[in-house]
Amino acid sequence: MAKPAPRPGILAIAPYVPGRGKLPGHEKILKLASNEGALGPSPKAVEAYRKLAGELHRYPDGDPYDLRQAIGRRHGLAANRIVCGNGSDELIMLIARCYAGPGDEVLHTEHGFLMYPIFARAVGATPVAAPERDYTADVDALLVRVTTRTRILYLANPNNPTGTYLPAPELTRLRAGLPPEVLLVVDAAYAEYIGRNDYSTGQELVDAGGDNTIMLRTFSKIYGMAALRLGWAYVPAEVADVMNRVRNPFNTNAAAQAAGIAALDDVEFIARGKAHNDRWLPWLADEIAALGLKVVPSIGNFVLVEFPRTAKTAAAANEALNRRGITVRPVGAYGLPHHLRITVGLEAENRAVVDGLAAFMRG
Numbered sequence: 249m250a251k252p253a254p255r256p257g258i259l260a261i262a263p264y265v266p267g268r269g270k271l272p273g274h275e276k277i278l279k280l281a282s283n284e285g286a287l288g289p290s291p292k293a294v295e296a297y298r299k300l301a302g303e304l305h306r307y308p309d310g311d312p313y314d315l316r317q318a319i320g321r322r323h324g325l326a327a328n329r330i331v332c333g334n335g336s337d338e339l340i341m342l343i344a345r346c347y348a349g350p351g352d353e354v355l356h357t358e359h360g361f362l363m364y365p366i367f368a369r370a371v372g373a374t375p376v377a378a379p380e381r382d383y384t385a386d387v388d389a390l391l392v393r394v395t396t397r398t399r400i401l402y403l404a405n406p407n408n409p410t411g412t413y414l415p416a417p418e419l420t421r422l423r424a425g426l427p428p429e430v431l432l433v434v435d436a437a438y439a440e441y442i443g444r445n446d447y448s449t450g451q452e453l454v455d456a457g458g459d460n461t462i463m464l465r466t467f468s469k470i471y472g473m474a475a476l477r478l479g480w481a482y483v484p485a486e487v488a489d490v491m492n493r494v495r496n497p498f499n500t501n502a503a504a505q506a507a508g509i510a511a512l513d514d515v516e517f518i519a520r521g522k523a524h525n526d527r528w529l530p531w532l533a534d535e536i537a538a539l540g541l542k543v544v545p546s547i548g549n550f551v552l553v554e555f556p557r558t559a560k561t562a563a564a565a566n567e568a569l570n571r572r573g574i575t576v577r578p579v580g581a582y583g584l585p586h587h588l589r590i591t592v593g594l595e596a597e598n599r600a601v602v603d604g605l606a607a608f609m610r611g
C-alpha cells in the first residue's frame with residue numbers, strides 16, 4: 249500500500265546519540281559525556297529562573313528584546329544583529345533551512361560537529377567533509393572542496409569532539425579564500441574558556457562587513473544552562489532579517505531568556521568557570537597521557553583520547569568506566585571509533601575518571 253515518504257536525504261541521517269545521563273544499575277552517575285559546564289549554572293541564573301515560576305501562563309517575548317540587548321551590552325554588539333535560538337543547534341538548523349536545499353552542498357571538516365551534516369541532510373542538501381590535518385581543520389582542504397553548489401561552510405572553533413582550533417590568521421585566510429556568496433558559520437560554542445591571543449570567535453569576520461559570516465554562541469557550556477536551550481548568532485543585518493522570517497515565533501523560552509540575562513551579568517561566575525578549566529584541562533590531559541594514551545591538544549572543556557586498536561580499546565574503556573558509574577562520550581559517529589571524548593568536570597570527577605582509566609589500563 250502507498251504510504252507517506254520522508255523527503256530525500258532524511259533516511260540517510262543517523263540519529264544523533266547524546267551523551268548518556270543514565271546507566272542501568274546506577275542510581276547516580278558521574279557524567280562527563282556532554283561538555284556541560286563543570287560548575288553548574290550561575291546562582292544568578294537559577295534565581296531568575298525560579299522567579300519565573302508564577303508566570304508560566306505567559307508567552308515568552310518572541311523578539312526576545314531584553315535578552316538581545318543584554319547580549320549586545322556584554323559583547324559590544326548591535327542587538328539588532330543578534331538572533332537567538334533554542335540552543336545553538338536550532339540556529340545551525342535555521343541557517344541550513346534559510347540558505348541550503350536540494351542540489352546544494354554544505355561543507356564541514358572531517359570530524360566536525362555532527363549537527364552540521366545532519367541538518368544539511370535534513371534540508372535535502374549534500375554534506376561534504378574536508379579532511380583534517382592532525383585532527384585540525386585544514387584551510388586548503390576546505391577551499392579545494394568549494395564548488396558552485398557550496399552554500400554554507402560550518403566550522404566549529406574550537407571543534408567538538410577534537411578540541412582543536414584554527415588560529416585567527418588561518419580563519420581570515422579561509423574567509424578570504426571562499427567565494428563571497430558562501431556563508432561561513434563560525435561556531436564558537438567554547439569561546440569563553442579560551443584566553444589565547446591567536447584565538448578568534450569569528451566576530452571580526454562578521455564585523456568586516458562581507459555580509460557572509462556568522463558567529464554562533466551558546467549558553468550550554470561555560471554558562472551551565474544546557475537544560476534551558478539557549479544559543480545566539482551574531483549575523484549581518486540582512487541575514488538577521490532572513491532568519492527572523494523563518495524561525496519559530498517563540499523559539500526561546502521565557503526561563504531561558506530570564507536566566508540568560510542574569511547569567512550575562514555574572515561575570516565572576518564565568519571567570520571562575522574559566523579558571524577551573526584552565527586548572528583541570530591540562531591536568532586531565534597530562535594524567536591521561538601519563539597512562540600511555542594519546543590525547544589530542546584541546547582548548548575546549550574536554551579532551552579527545554585515542555585508545556589502542558586491540559585489547560585496551562575505546563569500547564572496552566567506555567564499558568569499564570560505565571561499570572564505575574562514569575559516562576564519557578564514544579565518538580564512533582564522528583568517524584573516531586578508537587577515541588573517547590571526556591569532559592572536564594569537578595576535581596573529584598576528574599580524579600574519578602583518571603582512576604577509572606588507570607585501573608582499566610592496568611587490568
Ligand SMILES: Cc1ncc(COP(=O)(O)O)c(C=O)c1O
Binds near residue numbers: 336406467468
Ligand atoms: C561545537 C558545538 N556547537 C553547538 C553545540 C550545541 O549547543 P547547544 O546546546 O547550544 O545547542 C555544541 C554542543 O555540544 C557544540 O559542541
